[in-house]
Amino acid sequence: MTLLPGTRVLDLSQWLPGPMAGQLLADLGAAVCKVEPPGGDPMRALGPVDDDGVSAWYKAINAGKTVVRLDLKSGEGRDAFRRLVAEADILLESYRPGTLDKLGLGRDSLAALNPRLVHCALSGYGQTGPYALKGGHDINYMAVGGGLAASGPEAAPVMTYPPVADHASALQAVVVILAALLRRGGGPEAGRGAYLDVSLTETVLAWQALPMTGALRPGWQPTRGRALLNGGAACYRVYGTADGRFVTLGAIEAKFWRCFCEAVGRPGLVARQWEPFPQKALIAEVEAIFAGQPLAHWTALLGPLDCCFEPVPELAEVPDHPQVAARGQIRRRGQEPGEGPRVESLLGAWIDGSPPPDRAPLRELEPAAALAAWRRSAAV
Incomplete structure (x- = not known):
């Protein structure tokens, strides 16, 4: 090795x-x-x-x-x-x-x-x-x-x-x-x-080559909260749930967005994916959807689907995430006398x-x- x-x-x-x-x-x-x-x-x-x-x-x-x-x-x-x-x-x-x-x-x-x-x-x-x-x-x-x-x-x-x-x-x-x-x-x-x-x-x-290039082009400026990858798009954001937790949605490709919209019972949102940025009205609708149920509901509904959905785990939960645990990168330490717990990645x-x-x-x-x-x- x-x-x-x-x-x-x-x-x-x-x-x-x-x-x-x-x-x-x-x-x-x-x-x-x-x-x-x-x-x-x-x-x-x-x-x-x-x-x-x-x-x-x-x-x-x-x-x-x-x-x-x-x-x-x-x-x-x-x-x-x-x-x-x-x-x-x-x-x-x-x-x-x-x-x-x-x-x-x-x-x-x-x-x-x-x-x-x-x-x-x-x-x-x-x-x-x-x-x-x-x-x-x-x-x-x-x-x-x-x-x-x-x-x-x-x-x-x-x-x-x-x-x-x-x-x-x-x-x-x-x-x-x-x-x-x-x-x-x-x-x-x-x-x-x-x-x-x-x-x-x-x-x-x-x-910074891509964002600086975008800053020179009308319509491509990556202004905070107004572009595709920094909060301007409903299909690519962090959303809050009813119990105060958070989830990520990265449904940029049309097939992922369609899968998400249909799974939450809102097929009418499919055609609105590329409304002009920032998509404040569409974002508000998706925010309301996620805010209506706790994290466990969304994990059960969307987790098995191919729509680029992932919950945001708390830091203490990350080592036990099934993918993280399966790959063996995290070690828990601090068993020696006089030491508190710590994590090595x-x-x-x-x-x-x-x-x-x-x-x-x-x-x-x-x-x-x-x-x-x-x-x-x-x-x-």
Whole structure:
């Protein structure tokens, strides 16, 4: 099941995007050594904290890694870090641009130490440009990258949760890292490392070609609450039920819409599917239909049909959803003394017919022991 045997990853990142990227590489079989400052990754204190003083969120996003603490502001810490870099395949970091240069650990010096190193710098706005050194979080990157402009009802954009830019940029980082490994592995540039500049903002921006094109065309502007996929169409919306729950209807194709209309006893709605957007009158009629019965009624009636209907499960219900349970991606943790319950979501892929592999809990070692363990675990 291991796709990256013998691959060694040095993860300097903190919070969510970089650590998630490191975990994805670990899930694919790489040996990941996470380097934290003496005080630890600040993510250790974010979210529900267990009796041992460490956040369950931190444990979930860093499972499968070995953690070492190094003071990169000290000569001893930098020397230990250089020893790790010399044997690494991948360096993943999420500092503000220029931070490693100030420590004498910039792009050129690391490449000289290890010419095969794939160095991925993950940042909010990228390594260059007027915003390069500006602070920000997911909501800011979503705004600048165009991810909020057309999302939500007409009154105001809606913040997404979990944060989209954080998670999407982790995937983006892994994609370009794997491509760099492919280039290094063969062809005219075999053996050559890479420096990868990945930004959260540009990850979001990469998704915006269609909506930005629509914004230039009369009649295709994806204005909030007024377009096909963001609330303007009755056939593609979230609706409330009589008992305060919610359902989704994604009946874009005519056959799905017809199936839905006939199932709820309203065949007269079939011909109205493509009324001009926003379809406020038609939406109100469908809202009234769903509001007339509880969730269980609609699940029993529409669930067996081919009309793109799905209930919205509460988060606590998601692990037990029959499809989720059948695919084996979710693990419940927190059985160890002093720990509360938590959930890990494993690699979202099956490999060679096998479900995603389990993750070992994170472990913290001294630098020398971590290097030795890293060598053993990455040996092919």
